[in-house]
């Protein structure tokens with residue numbers, strides 16, 4: 001019997017069978033897996049094989065994953081945790097205000113998605129809070145991301161604006177939701193399917209940080225073909241383990257221009273004859289992307305012995 005893992009607490013799992021029924025299952029013994037380190041844990045989105053013994057269900061095998069997303073531990077153990085598997089689309093939910101937009105977070109997420117070859121889009125929520133001037137800024141920002149190669153949507157869950165568009169986008173897919181806490185991921189889930197009742201946190205206006213109400217990734221069934229994985233309020237979405245020199249490959253705008261760099265292995269930092277860096281300096285590409293590139297590059301460099 002095959003099923004889809006919709007929730008994992010580390011010791012038991014909720015699994016959706018093909019008829020839509022949800023069962024509780026445990027894992028038994030060592031599981032056959034896709035080998036690499038730390039990836040043998042059952043995770044949300046896994047397709048698993050279920051054994052039934054009387055009233056008990058146990059997971060006997062994880063089917064090969066088409067992809068998976070990991071997060072680094074916050075401590076120094078360099079341990080990684082799988083957050084979710086078999087993702088068709090990644091949506092980064094963001095806001096310009098309440099909480100204030102963090103470009104660093106958005107671009108880190110886009111790099112990670114790019115590295116996994118998972119299509120990613122940005123959903124800007126809370127447009128109801130924006131002045132006309134701020135709406136213009138958002139339009140420019142969306143245009144900048146579109147030119148790079150990322151589509152985005154501008155929605156307001158509060159005003160029920162753009163929800164139909166999100167329904168279309170997620171149709172037939174397993175979609176991963178990510179975003180700083182407080183941006184409205186749970187609210188959007190509830191708007192997509194009123195039966196879900198994901199817990200909406202109260203954002204205190206004094207610190208605008210939002211509360212961490214979600215601790216484990218959980219999959220929600222929007223309808224029998226559309227599933228959304230909500231992730232814990234990730235402060236920093238860990239970059240996957242890569243060489244710092246690889247990072248440039250996950251900035252599509254850099255990839256396009258890099259063939260004109262003098263050196264084939266140009267990192268677009270301070271190399272002579274670089275065709276990429278000047279485009280940012282001349283404001284032909286948004287400078288924040290370059291700043292985030294340099295920042296992430298330094299971060300990866302710092303992780304290497």
Ligand SMILES: Nc1nc2c(ncn2[C@@H]2O[C@H](COP(=O)(O)OP(=O)(O)O)[C@@H](O)[C@H]2O)c(=O)[nH]1
Pocket residue numbers: 125126127128129155156157158159179180181182183184185186187188199200201202203210211233
């Ligand atoms: N003004 C406004 N507030 C929203 C909107 N969507 C969600 N919120 C509020 O933002 C806060 C955080 O929402 P929540 O869904 O818990 O965010 P999450 O942490 O990303 O899951 C709650 O107080 C929501 O009511 C929106 O479109 N406009």
Ligand SMILES: [Mg+2]
Pocket residue numbers: 185186187199200201213214
């Ligand atoms: Mg939430």
Ligand SMILES: [Zn+2]
Pocket residue numbers: 258261266267268269271273274275276277
């Ligand atoms: Zn270059």
